[in-house]
Amino acid sequence: MDILSEIVANKRVEIEQPDYFQTLEKVVDELPHVGNTCDACDGKPARAATPDFIEALTSAPMGLIAEVKRQSPSAGAIRVPFEPAEIAKAYEAAGAQVVSCLMDKKYFGGGEDQWAAVRAATKLPMLYKEFVIDPRQIFHAEALGASAVLLIVAVLTDEELTSFIHLVQACGMTPLVEVHTEEEMKRAVAANAKCIGINNRNLKTFETKIETTLALRELAPADCTLISESGIRTADDIRTLKDAGIAAVLVGESLLRQPDLEQAVKDLMAV
Numbered sequence: 363m364d365i366l367s368e369i370v371a372n373k374r375v376e377i378e379q380p381d382y383f384q385t386l387e388k389v390v391d392e393l394p395h396v397g398n399t400c401d402a403c404d405g406k407p408a409r410a411a412t413p414d415f416i417e418a419l420t421s422a423p424m425g426l427i428a429e430v431k432r433q434s435p436s437a438g439a440i441r442v443p444f445e446p447a448e449i450a451k452a453y454e455a456a457g458a459q460v461v462s463c464l465m466d467k468k469y470f471g472g473g474e475d476q477w478a479a480v481r482a483a484t485k486l487p488m489l490y491k492e493f494v495i496d497p498r499q500i501f502h503a504e505a506l507g508a509s510a511v512l513l514i515v516a517v518l519t520d521e522e523l524t525s526f527i528h529l530v531q532a533c534g535m536t537p538l539v540e541v542h543t544e545e546e547m548k549r550a551v552a553a554n555a556k557c558i559g560i561n562n563r564n565l566k567t568f569e570t571k572i573e574t575t576l577a578l579r580e581l582a583p584a585d586c587t588l589i590s591e592s593g594i595r596t597a598d599d600i601r602t603l604k605d606a607g608i609a610a611v612l613v614g615e616s617l618l619r620q621p622d623l624e625q626a627v628k629d630l631m632a633v
């Protein structure tokens with residue numbers, strides 16, 4: 363079994379544990395409400411508006427989604443010691459537009475505690491970075507104050523993809539639809555995704571190359587916000603992607619490996 367299938371198989375078991383969505387129930391009642399209701403959310407009031415994901419990203423010449431990632435199946439432990447709040451503060455101070463927070467515990471060392479630490483440390487919009495296979499995860503993201511939710515095309519059927527895109531939108535968040543192949547890009551476009559993340563990393567083999575973005579971007583309609591994800595290391599990479607019409611980048615490892623994070627962000631984004 364490849365790693366992506368393994369992670370998803372584990373996720374299916376995980377989300378059925380009785381305490382998995384505990385926070386959802388605890389948090390929803392305590393959230394500041396804006397009073398408007400969301401049809402898809404059972405008539406429950408939607409939570410206070412979070413900063414808009416696309417607006418934040420497109421406010422810069424090249425948007426940066428900076429990732430809080432303790433470990434990964436491909437890299438192992440990425441930064442030791444790992445301090446989510448300090449990391450988020452450094453990202454914000456250096457001018458990142460969005461913070462991405464891994465929610466998977468077993469493979470990425472993330473989860474609700476990490477989310478809460480980051481949420482408290484920064485005002486920046488946050489991306490709920492998870493292997494979403496169930497609508498409850500989308501309500502969870504909403505309850506936690508996410509601005510955007512990752513939807514990975516490779517782990518969803520067409521029907522799921524379409525209904526999850528609508529659900530994320532109905533909850534006042536932006537679906538970031540992730541693709542890695544031509545076929546997945548076509549499925550994302552057919553599902554009317556308006557914000558597409560091209561993952562340079564093959565989640566089955568871990569092979570990572572920026573050319574993936576350059577090849578797949580051609581297949582996206584002009585009104586789509588395109589984000590290049592994974593394996594982005596240098597200011598030269600950023601220049602290449604900018605010239606190719608990419609609006610934003612999602613970067614974790616290459617930043618997190620630098621002792622001075624704030625400087626690392628500034629050096630990377632110095633275009």
Ligand SMILES: O=P(O)(O)OC[C@@H](O)[C@@H](O)c1c[nH]c2ccccc12
Pocket residue numbers: 429431491492540561591592593594612613614615616
């Ligand atoms: O650390 P990197 O190579 O800069 O990559 C960040 C991000 O793109 C990567 O963590 C990622 C992209 N899509 C995902 C889906 C699940 C987990 C992780 C990911």
